[in-house]
Amino acid sequence: MKRLKPAIAFSALALLFAGSLFDWSAPQKPSGKLPSATPAAQAQEPATRPDTNGDHRVVELAVHYLERYGDTITGPATQARLYNERIDLLARFPESGTQLFQAAITTAFPELADTIFALMARLERYNRWLDNHELRLQGLPEMERYAEIWQQREAIFGALASQIWAEEQNPVEAKSAQLQQTLARLDQATELPLAELAHQLKTTADELYGMDLSRQLAGSGATGHALFTMDSVQQQLASLPPERRQQSINDLRRQLGYSEDAVQALARDDQRREEKWQAGKAYMEERRTLADTLSGEPLEAALVELRQRHFGFSAPTIEREEREGFFRFQRERRYGLN
Template identity: 75%
Template sequence: MKPLNSVLALGALALVIAGGFHYWPESSKPAAMQAPNGSTPSRAAATPTTEPTQSGDQRVVELAVKYLELYGDTITEPATQARLYNERRNLLARYPDAGDELFQSAVTTAFPELADSIFALMAKLDLYNRWLDNHELRLQGLPDMERYAELWQQREAIFGPLASQIWAEEQNPVEAKSDQFQQTLARLDQANQMPLTELAHQLQTTADELYGADLARQLAGSGATGHALFSMDSVQQQLASLPADKRQQTINALRRQIGYSEETVRQLAEEDQRREEKWQKGKAYMAERRALENRLNGDQLEAALTDLRQEHFGFSAPTIEREEEEGFFRFERERRYGLN
């Protein structure tokens, strides 16, 4: 499936469209307000317990190992840190008296250098979820586009530029709005000879015409318009042909053109650099991996691959190994500049 079509099909996957990291009872939770990848805590799984049955230290170590396994590879990314919110809620539901202390100790053990930023993000997610609780009925009664716009406005108010990173995989409401807009996206997706600035201009003009300038600006500020722009094959082909430094300059200019603030452009450029470093490391790893596969086999190959993963990925090596056992090689995915 083409990347653009994948973006347009996100609604069928029940990703976070309106509720984000928020608990909704399964019996009444709207499909458009579910958390991604089934991460919403379950009431049935959370039987309150005053104290953990295991010793506190043992439970902290087990949780720290779990968090490293599940989140360690991408824990520097705000979206990954936000996924810990449901881990914390599960602990609080199971251990009302000790859950928060367990969570803080486990996070500090697993990610000591990031613990403060993770705890600060948890506090903001608490604030956001309280707002959702207080406005739940009113939000459900709004038309889709008005609800999306208000949700994004509140996310921007609480999280600032991090909002577009935390909810990066959410279905893009601009893309989901109308057949007419999807037809425009499909046309621009194939416009390989059209200059990048013109592609951005036509995308923004279409959004303004269909949704009105005010709502289009809100969607641009949320990152939705940028996601649509950088999902297009025509944009990716032109970006891929540029030298790395020129490519980043071009991405920055496109973001400014569609309404990103200078601070957001700067922060996203830093995130782009971190992604680039990961991709370069992954490219080197895959080349060395193929060389080993050409020379070795059996137990010798497995031992060499274990060492190679450890050399390149450190504590994330077990996660990489498990993915490969399941046939998934993350660095063989298609690179999408400005997105992954």
């Protein structure tokens, strides 16, 4: 199986948290957070439409909405922009704004009116949540705030959330693209020492996502996975004797921000993996010798005994893998990973 490129594990977590610089509310003109609705606006839209026949304001509003939003009104992001129109209308006409908005939307977009009104109710609920939690959200670290906001968006809007706030994804994807470019460059930078490769990776993460997020990524193992997947790193580690190799791996993890407890725990995992690879290497050499001298049932019986001697209780698993054509010890060795 082809190995994953360094950017995949790192970028997946980065995308989850990075993006806290963007507005929390529905898409709108660049004027900051959406204003809170008036008490009249906070009520859900009535089930029956008001009678506004003869009110020239309805026609004017319908024409305005058609001209401004008609080309893309089928999209949830465009429909969400009508929330600001509704708020402005309620501010101008506190007593009749709700009725005017409903009548104008029904006139302009009769087939989408119910969908738009349902979205307005969700946006009202979302903005009330923002108002109620504003102080607490401001006190959270950026990554936690952004994650909680997106969690609430998805709880209220479901799959529509990613469409309504689609513009937020573009800057996040841009950062991910920058990170992937750096990782691709470092992947081939075999002339750089190990410490410099780790330094450039960490510096890039800090610059793109901030030190708090960078520490979170290190703690999750994403940064280490990205580093140890690089060919430039693996080539240098493979050239070292075992003791120096493990010391270098430990030093790299410390440089990325791993705690000392984590470094020692991962070193123990590395040691167990090393023992398995050494057993696997010896097994594959003996297996090739047996295959050169035996065949049929004698070969199968000899392989059963050989697998049992090298792998103990894991022998049946190794046998099943080989029957399916997978030989785990023919995989590429990736120090610090497998």
